Amino acid sequence: MNLLISIFGGMLLTALLYGAARFIKLSNFWAAVAAASLPSVAYLFYAVANWPGLDVVTLHVIAFPTVAVLLFQLYENKPGKAPHVHWVPKLLIAFFVVITVVLGGFVYVAGNGLPPALAEVLLPNARGKTLHTGFAGVIEHGEEAAKSIAQQRNLEARLAKLGWNIEVTGLESLSHERGSEVKVLLRQADGTGVSGQRLRFALTRPGQPAAEGQLMREVGNGDYRSHVALRAAGAWVAVISFNAAGKHIVLEHAVDHDSAAHAHSW
Known part of the structure; x- marks a missing residue:
């Protein structure tokens, strides 16, 4: 509402x-x-x-x-x-x-x-530009924040080391009025799908801790799907989590359903 x-x-x-x-x-x-x-x-x-x-x-x-x-x-x-x-x-x-x-x-x-x-x-120099002024949440600028940034970079580096690529589509269709199917493609470096993973997808507000999320269903080799909807309009963060090589991988991407891109890759 x-x-x-x-x-x-x-x-x-x-x-x-x-x-x-x-x-x-x-x-x-x-x-x-x-x-x-x-x-x-x-x-x-x-x-x-x-x-x-x-x-x-x-x-x-x-x-x-x-x-x-x-x-x-x-x-x-x-x-x-x-x-x-x-x-x-x-x-x-x-x-x-x-x-x-x-x-x-x-x-x-x-x-x-x-x-x-x-x-x-x-805002200065804002005329004629696409603006994103949604609040990004409360961000700490201390030691814990530095650890979080380093952890995120380590996760991305570990994913690259595995040679895996994640592509997400369907975020552009999300709205608070109707649900949409989000598709996650998990691929190896040679393009073959990575199957048998327990991927979880969650939506949270920027600056807020993510919920556990819902388990995505695998419909094909490395093709994972989930039907989701935004609870309200505004800025959100898509969170995808899974285990790989004995480590828990958590990837985040900002979502603005008014201006989301067609596909997102990590």
Whole structure:
């Protein structure tokens, strides 16, 4: 589900539910409770089934009650007093609304990158170029990061020493709306297929640890297939893992389903 649609659509739904509750003569308090609870609980059920990340869930569970509290404060009528909202609740509500909008924008940019028109304005020498501004994750710049880079290079060197070549196709067809078949061809230097391997394929967000992934099925000599789909739009990393010569090989490739190449080789 698109982040902007789920947040602002849910905020609109909260306002509509509040209006409906007041229309059926619920008190101001219970109308606000119902308006905040129903969208929040519904989204939590959705999030459990399609986990978008704790940051995205936090934005939603803050946004919906904020709208309900705002409506509660605006339409609270006390006997003998004209409707009035103290400046402190106003300030708090404004603060949370601004935080929701700002953090929602950050999460959107993290997953989908800057809109091209905005990127051309903010980034130097960007006009007329293909831009990839999705967030690359949290990268450590210490000793552990150096070890990870060295390990990745060692894996690629070990694969080259074996004389194996891996070609992956189907990544360009991946989307969060429908699944696609990913094909991995594992070949020796002479072009013959490498069969009998237990290849696993996984998709993860940049900067996040990869899951174990699903076991790919071998349909031919060195031809491995798997049907996969992205859980959401944005930047992803394809992870292929298998054992070779007594070592565990893990290869990664960035995936952008809007601009993926036709085939990828290691």
